[in-house]
Amino acid sequence: MTGTLKIVLVGAGSREFGPASIRDLLLSDPLCDHGLDIVLVDLDASELERTRAYADSVAERLGRSVSLSATTDLPDALPDADAVVMAIELRRYFYWAQDFHVPRTFGSSQIYGENGGPGGLFHALRNMGAAVDVARAMEMHCPEAWLLNYTNPLTKLCEAQTRLSSVRVVGLCHGVFHGTEQMARLLDLPPERLEARASGLNHFTWFESVRDRETGEDLYPRLREREREAHWLHDWDEIALSRILFRVFDRYPSPGANHIGEYLGWAREFLGSSLLQFFYDPVQGAPWETEETPTWIYNLGDHPTDVPLFPGSPLSRVRDGDEDGGDGEHGDASDRPLAPSGELAIPLLEGVLCDVDTRLDAVNVPNAGYVPGLPEDAVVEVPARASGSGLQPATMARLPEGILGLLRTQxxxxxxxxxxxxxxxxxxxxxAMLLDPTTHSYRAAVQTINEMFRLQGDVLPTLEW
Structure with a gap:
């Protein structure tokens, strides 16, 4: 490809996605050598200006000569774009607290509320309209561009974008790296030594093979031995569920208990922190009534004992309502190291736009035989290669039938x-809700739907009985 490359970042005002994507773009020699036109898009003009200032500072530090612009008008940003990278969210932690608690109030056994379970359904519906709108706008203004989506629930949103538009959609997530790191710890090897290939659905993938890059040794036999020898309580909230699934289904899953457990009705006994996530005292009212989003922790590894005694104390290590968690990268970045995020959008673009042969550990694309045993066109996650010839997802070995049964339901x-x-x-x-393994009754499912639409009706699409 010749000429300047135009990359549009949708959701660029995010405290995490915006700065990380800007760094990745400006650190890429192949993309910058072509010439880059980066367009930042967000509905929040104030955050957009902060991101623009950050981009200017990074470009100056790296000595990159690129075109930078910012707009709140998506159609204005899209013409002639080569790629659109998106990560969008609306009052993430405020609505997420509802996703976590309301289904449990009606008896759901969900342990989390992001991607699976009843909470994941409503999280998806809140983002689905905007996600499809981006894809349809691309159909009109840049139909040949790549749409790279980071937004969760990734599989559900990519499924909507691929089925309801004609643009090329690839979902990207770093979850598979967590599973690789967990296996490396059990094997007492550096993660980079592992050649691990996984397939399935996003946040519910299973490693087909695990090999030593240096020797070619199949590491699965050793992994089985080491897992049996490991202390059960080590990193319980992250890997205990994975270990049980490994023992039962003979494949190690990824990424960890919070995400995997969303798709299982019996996972609660393997996640000690489930009831701590967005903990609040109901005597004082629900957080969606007071609009004081409660403390969010990922799991016990977030060290809830480090929560300060009083709000505002300097020991706070938790997230309490910032749209993307933490204070991100905005502000004075002059003395911070500039390192790649490890996310996969820019490596993929280096491949398909700059003809750099690139290996990608995980892409989410419509199934075309890549995961045998799952429906054609269902969005699946597999490894891939990217090059000037395009994206080539890998065709994987058939997973055991028990695993396929879990995945087909989802x-x-x-x-x-x-x-x-x-x-x-x-x-x-x-x-959909009655098929979900965490739903226990018809009446509870109906009540959950009605209550979530009562609480989130202003940000959900119109659905009627």
Whole structure:
């Protein structure tokens, strides 16, 4: 490809995605050598200006001569774009607290509320309209561009974008690296020694093979031995569920208990921190009534004992309502090291736009035989290679039938959710919820749907019974 490359970042005002993507773009020699036109897009003009200032400072530090612009008008940003990279969210922790607690109030056994379970359905619906709008705007203004999506729930949103538009959509997530790191610890090897290939659904993948890059040794036999020898309580909240699944299904899963457990009805006994996430005292009112989003921790590894005694104390290590968690990279960045984020969008773009042969550990794309045993066109996660010839997802070995059974249920739920969104049907949404392993009763499912629409009706698409 010749000429300047135009990359549009949608959701650039984010405290995490915006700065990280800017660094990755400006650190890329192949992309910058072509010439870069970076367009920052966000609905929040004030955050957008902060991101623009950060981008200017990074470009100056790196001596990069690039075109930088910012706009709140997506159609204005898209013409002639080569790629659109998106990460969007609306009052993430405020609404997420509802996703976590409301289904449990009605008896759901979900342990988390981001990607799976009833909470994940509503998280997806809140983002689905905007995600599809981006794809449809691209159909009009840059139909040949790549759409790279980081937004969760990744599989559900990519399913909507691929089924309801004609643009090239690739979902990207770093979750598979967590599983690789966990296996490396069990094996007492550096993670870079592991050649690990996984397939399945995002946040619910299973390693087909694990080999030593230096010797070619199949490490699965050794991993089975080491897992049996390991102390059960080590890093319980992150890997205990993975270890049980490994013992039962004979493949190590990824990324960790919070995410994997969203797709299982029996995972709560393997996540000690489940009831600490967004903890609040109901006597003092629900956080969505007081609009004081409670403390968020990922799991016990976030060290809740380090929470300060009083708000504002300097020991705070938790996230309490910032849209993307933490204070990100805005502000004075002059003395911070500039290092790649490890995310996969820019390596993928170096491949398809600059013809750099690139190995990608995980891409989320419509299934075309890549994961045998799962429905065609369902969005699946597999390794891939990117080059000037395009993106080449790997065709993986067939997973054991027990694993495929778990995955097929989720693939059907994802399809029903997109159907519910596209037809405006709460009845179809109810089908998806009744298929979910964490739903225990018909009445509770109906009550959950009605209550979530009561609480989030202003940010959810219109669905009727």
């Amino acid at each position: 693939a059907t739920i994802n399809r029903l959710l997109v159907d519910a969104f596209s037809t405006g049907s709460r009845q179809t949404l109810l089908q």
